[in-house]
Amino acid sequence: MRRQVPLILCFAFGIVMALTEFSPHPFSQWLNEEIIDWTLVIGPFALVLAVATLVQSHWTRIRRRSEYWQYSFLVFIGMAAMVLIGIPLGQRHEAFVWLFRYAQVPMDATMFSLLAFFIASAAYRAFRARTLEATLLLAAALIVMIGNAPVGDLIWNTIIPFEDNLPSTARQWILDNPNLSARRGIILGISLGVISQSIRIILGIERSYLGGVEGD
Amino acid sequence: MKGQRFSCPVLVVQGLVISLLVLGCGLNAFAQEATTTEDTRLFDTAKIWIFLAVILYSATVVYCIYHARSGKELFIRRIPGLEAVDEAIGRATEMGRSIMYILGLGGVSNVATIASMNILSQVAQKTADYETPLRVPCNDPIVMNVVQEMVKTAYLNEGRPDAYNEENIFFLTESQFAYAAGVDGMMVREKPAAVFLQGTFFAESLILAETGNSIGAIQIAGTDKEHQLPFFIAACDYTLIGEELYAASAYLSREPMLLGSLKGQDYGKVMIFGPIVIGVILELFGITWMTTFFQRVR
Known part of the structure; x- marks a missing residue:
């Protein structure tokens, strides 16, 4: 029974949700929205457990004096500050907005900006022209980069007065033809994979997400 | 399936009965309330x-x-990224270091996350066998709860419940870049020998993969987000492209x-x-x- 009920519900809801996609009937639309709303209800309950594990893991680090244990205090300070200001004063209060705008957003932006350096290091490795494929990749990347920079067309038109704006035209061709074809191929594969995986789950063939098969 | 006692036809019949009851009762109730302006067609x-x-x-x-x-x-074609799963776990075991499994930012209703959880289940069975620590930082509370149950059952199925440590599967944060920062910090401090990046990833994909690359971990990545695939290909040792992510659990389990x-x-x-x-x-x-x-x- 421990497995049967979830599997029957999974099948029933899987079929119902798939059918509602093809029906414009008001009940169908209502049912679709309602079931999606139900999933939101589960979130807060799981969040309590999740926050408990977060507190537990950082408390353990402090207790055991693990490496860099001092930083765990920052987690508790940050969490307490957001909760103590956010819950009694509300999310629109000046203090809460200040914390969000001048603490969280700059920290997020800092992490995001690291991406530029990581792209440079990854590109350096990927574009080393050691094989034919890597050389093609390097050539395509150079064309796209030159085509993307407005100065690329300017330099081309000044030095070679033949076929105006060739770098941006070549860039567009690469993006519209080889790039888009490859992307569509991958998207088709992903879509078929998603349907196939969904069928396996709906039919109860794929059950590992339920936590194994023991205990029926 | 090992220990399968509940056949698909029974499930299909019971599920169909429930679906038809829900649809039938609902359509009947709505038919009485429908206004003239609403599209009451049953099929588009x-x-x-x-x-x-x-x-x-x-x-x-x-x-x-x-x-x-x-x-x-x-006949199923060889998928190098999945062939390397054993190699990655074996390497971590030999080096006496942990394995880090990152499920991405998708929720539990995301099919890529479910596919990733299925791979994790197979990985957990192997880490249970080898007694290799498996660390799973989660971005979604529901995913964390499901994953804890899955990994626990995987350890039980392998007869190693003592090796399961619930503290290794934990919630980090729901914020995208805070999650990336947290996982990066753990990678740099703990230096896992193998990093799995499977699931839905966005802009944080390269931040995670490059950090994993910098610590010398063997990395196996897979995502349904085609925009992030080039980053994984550039920074990881093996990448599951497109449908290979969904094929992984079948490929690893070899279940007919x-x-x-x-x-x-x-x-x-x-x-x-x-x-x-x-x-x-x-x-x-x-x-x-x-x-x-x-x-x-x-």
Whole structure:
């Protein structure tokens, strides 16, 4: 029974949700929205457990004096500050907005900006022209980069007065033809994979997400 | 499936009864309340071709699944990223270091996250065998709860419940870049020997993969977000591209019924590839009805 009920519900809801996609009937639309709303209800309950594990893991680090244990205090300070200001004063209060705008957003932006350096290091490795494929990749990347920079067309038109704006035209061709074809191929594969995986789950063939098969 | 006691036909019948009851009662109640301006059609005829395509493809997959039960050996092409799973776990075991499994930012309703959880289940069975620590920082509270149960059962199934440590599967944060920062910090401090990046990833993909690369971990990545694939290919040792992510659990478990669905996926590709080739040939001869037909399908 421990497995049967979830599997029957999974099948029933899987079929119902798939059918509602093809029906414009008001009940169908209502049912679709309602079931999606139900999933939101589960979130807060799981969040309590999740926050408990977060507190537990950082408390353990402090207790055991693990490496860099001092930083765990920052987690508790940050969490307490957001909760103590956010819950009694509300999310629109000046203090809460200040914390969000001048603490969280700059920290997020800092992490995001690291991406530029990581792209440079990854590109350096990927574009080393050691094989034919890597050389093609390097050539395509150079064309796209030159085509993307407005100065690329300017330099081309000044030095070679033949076929105006060739770098941006070549860039567009690469993006519209080889790039888009490859992307569509991958998207088709992903879509078929998603349907196939969904069928396996709906039919109860794929059950590992339920936590194994023991205990029926 | 090991210990499978609940057959699919029974499940299908019980599930169908519930679905029909829900739909029947609801339609009846709404039929009495419907206003004249509402679209009360039961089926959107404009979607008929999509519906038929889904039915045809689903029927093919189901046929292949049940055909596979006959025990006939199926040829499945080699997927290097999945062949390397054993290598990655073995390396971590030999080095005496942990394995980090990152499920991405998807929620539990995301199919890529479910696929990732299925791979994690297979990985957990192997780490239970080798007693290699498996660390899973989670971005979603529901995913964390499901994963804890899955990994616990995987350890139980391998007869190693003592090796399971619930503290190794924990919630980090729901914020995208805070999650990336937290995972990066753990990678740099703990230096796991193997990093799995499987699931839905966005801009944080390269931040995670490059950090994993910098600590010298063997990295196996896979995502359904095609925009993030180039980053993984550049920074990881192995990358599961597109449908390979969904094929992983079947490939790793070698379960005949799951492998059958992979065969069905391949037939699905033939169903799409065939009309593309025919359409190109017809277009070359100036015959456009096929292109026009597919342009009208929505």
